[in-house]
Amino acid sequence: MSVADEKEARDKRRSVKLSSFARRLFNEWRRLALPISDERIVIAASGGADSTALLLGFDEILKAKGLGLKITVAHLDHGLRGENGARDVGKVVRLLSDLNYEIETAEVKVKERAAASHDNLEQAARRARYEFLEQAARKFRSRFVLTGHTLDDQAETVLLRLIRGSAAEGLGGMEPVRFLDASKKISLVRPLLRWARRTDTEEYCRARGVEFCVDEMNANEQFARVRVRRKLLPLLETFNPRIVETLARTADLLREDASLLKAEAAVLSNKSSVSDDERGSSPLLIQPLKSAPPAIRRRALRLWIERERGSVRRLELVHLKNVESLLQGERGGRVIELPGGGCVERRKGKLYFRKSCEKIET
């Protein structure tokens, strides 16, 4: 942003009276160095307090002419809300019409999708939602999709990943900004992630006199996330009343660690790659891997498997450790089978990835 833009934005901020919520939202938008004008943003609205507050916050900033952005509101009906569903969707649609923004809606049968894809309900709903948001962004030629994830969501994510055994990558939680699509043209932005508590979004909705929906799934303790919210976080709060902020800050630090280590692993993986292999794959040289620190080596092996196989599905630490064990000693001809398909073989001072695990005569 130029110095003139900077000054203009500062003047605007001073000249307009914003609520505390909208001002913090505006400050975060600036901190993330996102465009202040001439862009259309897609705001994902579920009807819950978080996304409603996000929408109302931007509405306030736009009306005060703090930002020169256009808004499209995107609402996906998951078909999961049971008998209150229709009434809730009605509420969302009424709010949207009152605000008078462009609206994109769609309906998806998440249960059916989950059954077809062998995902669980949460996964299927998340997948459907992000696909829908990406399509909406394309349709409205927007480069920014915004979701209402809060500090509380971040803390829950960190805890769920801790429980599942994630390393630094997973414990880093959600990023405030990341690319949504493979071609890196659309960014997913979470402008509430680093500062807003769920209580802040609820209060702000109430202060604006806007009703929000309470998702019935939020009370269903079959979902691990719901139990984290209703049981684990309250217990952790008895140790540290600011546990949510603490976990979110730890996530920020671990994300920085992981992103650097991953970059260093990519360098190692490229340095160790031999590209001119007769079988069209890129084996890795043993020697540079062997002398690398374990934190980098395991990440490099993971990146290499992802590239060779196209996915790291079902690949866990124990399997990477098995592949690492191939680096020990001098003997070739050893093979490690990977879950989710494929094998890694040590041969002539290199590691080879093979799609099929049948024995190859050498």
Add this chain to the structure above:
Amino acid sequence: MSVADEKEARDKRRSVKLSSFARRLFNEWRRLALPISDERIVIAASGGADSTALLLGFDEILKAKGLGLKITVAHLDHGLRGENGARDVGKVVRLLSDLNYEIETAEVKVKERAAASHDNLEQAARRARYEFLEQAARKFRSRFVLTGHTLDDQAETVLLRLIRGSAAEGLGGMEPVRFLDASKKISLVRPLLRWARRTDTEEYCRARGVEFCVDEMNANEQFARVRVRRKLLPLLETFNPRIVETLARTADLLREDASLLKAEAAVLSNKSSVSDDERGSSPLLIQPLKSAPPAIRRRALRLWIERERGSVRRLELVHLKNVESLLQGERGGRVIELPGGGCVERRKGKLYFRKSCEKIET
């Protein structure tokens, strides 16, 4: 270890019948590449199940001639056990006499020490214990002090540090082997840390027909560690029955990450240091810090403050972020005051540490 030693140890292991507990202890000792003969080890014994099992396990291995080590048992009476204290100490002493090893005991008034040093009881007890163990090692010319920390202790440590807001360094938990003293001559070894559950140590004590003491402090929910053990871990087990092993494995990974990042930070800190400063301190050049990734930069600043001030006491992330903010822009003359004493000033493209925060005329 030479190939001959290797073979000898393998033969010994095969020729002797060890209990499952002792065999796993022996395997871990080998995995840690610790000496198999001609050394004296100091085993810290509290009388609780963990350290008693550790002692009995080594007793079993030594009697089966699996290792050629000598043992000194070190017991510190904390003077904290209340009315059952004397009886418990009696139990420990009886067990030790039965086993017929060299014994080193001492008594310390932890409450009085805590009051004098402004530590809490736990900190004061830990400090007294490690001082005593270091002295015992010197007295008996031993290079290895062993404690009975288990997987459960590791999981508790990780959770306590998560609650307190630690980054990767803290979340890495305890190390299986680290130096105990400043001169790096004595190692603290935790041979149960990576595999033994508390239930394993209790079972093994029972199988050997040896009574162990239950520390009254273990039931006192004033201590955060006790509440982690009795409330938080059981709740986490409802999400993941193997949460203790999961947390310990995550700690291993984060410890590897942190140790590499710290090494890289030391390189950056040295590279940025200017040694020939007129005031006898070593200022840091702004430029190399500015272009470094934040994960390295903050660790380098921390190392530098530790070196310049002699301690990082009370230094938290927020203070490092304040120091980092000095790197922004071009303007010098700005000063950040550190909690625990001292200031960092930006001047002429460098960061200076000053013991006193009074304004210096330049």
